Amino acid sequence: MNIEAVLIAVAVVGGIGILVGILLGVAGEKLKVEVDPKEVAIREALPGNNCGGCGYPGCDGLAAAIAKGEMPPSACPVGGAAVAEKISAVLGVENVENTRYVAFVKCAGDCEKAKDVYEYVGPKDCRLAQNNPNNGPKGCTYGCTGFGSCKAVCEFDAIDIVDGIAVINKDKCKACGKCVSVCPRKLIELVPYDAPYLVRCNSKEKGKEVKAVCQTGCIGCTLCVRNCEMKAISFDQNLAHINPELCNHCGTCASKCPVKIITKDH
């Protein structure tokens, strides 16, 4: 064995290693990209799902926006209060308590209460079903189609289809708003987590037409509107709508509603 050849090889490789090491060290110092330490800290505080619920492409985008002050510390809908608090600490600002929102499906017409008018054979997708007669098999053209386009986009497994309507698991819901934008009938709304009374109907038809297709639709009787002492219920296009900010949780509307669609547990 030629020991000399081995030594030369070791020397050459070792020399190149040292040279490159020095070069990289110098380059790392000279060409350094300035990163806002705040941004890194904020990025670490964020959940890291990259769900896009905030409107930014991912958590990195939101972290940069918060660090620049374009978004408030509570901008991540998924992280909620805990994350907002961490980010506030990083930024050194006072954390403003934010209301927690959850998605809410404005329809109570399940298979029993709102019948289909025909048997549907076709792609099981709410958006594609709108292309059919009557905008889908359900008699009511405002209610939940029940093919689960919202369930398919939910990243948090918070939506289930029960008896032909979408049901939201309040505790899993992070109010990212994806289901709101995917629903072809604009049925889903973000409401405060503790909103006490809500109207579970979206039908803008007159009472007679609503009755014809659904046993539990808002018939536009305005009993709730007239009996609300806080004037928290507005009435537009044959449909009552409760403003949770004005509501004093008295429950008169729920007891007066003849079709029982104003409920406490949503």
Add this chain to the structure above:
Amino acid sequence: MGKLTFPGGIHPNEGKKLTMDKPVVEYLPKGDCVYPLSQHIGAPAVPIVKKGDRVLAGQKIAEAAGFVSANIHASISGTVKVIEPRMTSSGSKVNSIVIENDGLFESVDYSQNKMELETLYRDDVRNIIKEAGIVGMGGAGFPANVKLTPKNEDEIDYIIVNGAECEPYLTSDYRRMIEEPEKLIHGLEICINLFDNAKGIIAIEDNKHEAIKLLRELTKDNDKITINELKTKYPQGAERQLIYANTGRYVNSKMLPADAGCIVHNVDTVVAIYEAVVEGKPLISRIVTVTGDAIKEPCNLLVRTGTNCQELIEAAGGFKDDKMPEKIIAGGPMMGKALYTLDIPSVKGLSALLCMTHDEVTKYEPSNCIRCGRCVSVCPGRVVPSLLAKYAEHGNIDAFLANHGMECCECGCCSYICPAKRHLTQTIAGTRKQILASKKK
């Protein structure tokens, strides 16, 4: 001359024997007539009558609301009962004029509308067609006068009459062609004379021998009109396929037929143009084929627009006692719309009521795509339906557009041929509709 055709297409069971040899019988409505204000593509018409007014058959009751829109005429005499949203064959409610039938069928005196054709200018003819409320009667309902008013008037060299009637079961155009061929030829001449360089083509599938023979006989001295024999294949009567088969020109979704120098009219539309220009009659009736295995006496009826579809079924003897319909379709089986109620009016674009029994309608659950490529080989639009449906299901609009999803004409060949019974057409059509709707916004 060889038989003309296009690449792709399918050969479904024709089912035309049921009504092919049944002469057209006029049916006069017994009950009220309903006139949806939107029987055409474009802006809904605006009613010009009010509740309680007495109207005569042929009287204009709603006026076109813009360039792409059409007038609507009463088809019976009676009083206006109400103007309210009523169910139509599209499955949704459309604002409609309801006229209570007085059973007299008193009509406007058409003879006063009559004019000497020789004295009319071209724009007068177009105006008459517009006034008569004529729309494309193949189903889409594009106003006929708009079609006949292209931007490139000098470049129009073919007026093609679509006598292909490629949809199975339908025979209304065939009956029109063999019962009133003179009206058809004369109507086509009126259209040809609107343009300097136009020639006429009447394109008929080769399963309608009699019509081809008859029309060839009648036009043998006419050097401006040719009768083209087409191969019997679905969708031979689709506008783009028809233009390709007859002229070899391609039309895509971004073009109008006029951009390829062609104007395509349905047989019924051309006859309606003749009746409007020569006889002064507005469009108030059309031939509807009431057919299918569930019907007692399948027939071709000359129906006043607005007649309730339930009445039409009864006029055809009703349903067979032992075979109740499983599915009722307005139009042909390939592109028609399934109905869930018969309480709808017949409209200008209703070519047939098809009542299929349980045996004729199969319901399969879709299974996975086996990548056999049959949908690709039959697609007349030359797109890849399986791929488009996949993108549509995933909501990938960009990929859908990049793969020419908008070139789909929703003919249904891919769904028909698919051995896995996938809902290809429905999926692609639904996505196209979403894209078109979002473009409008």
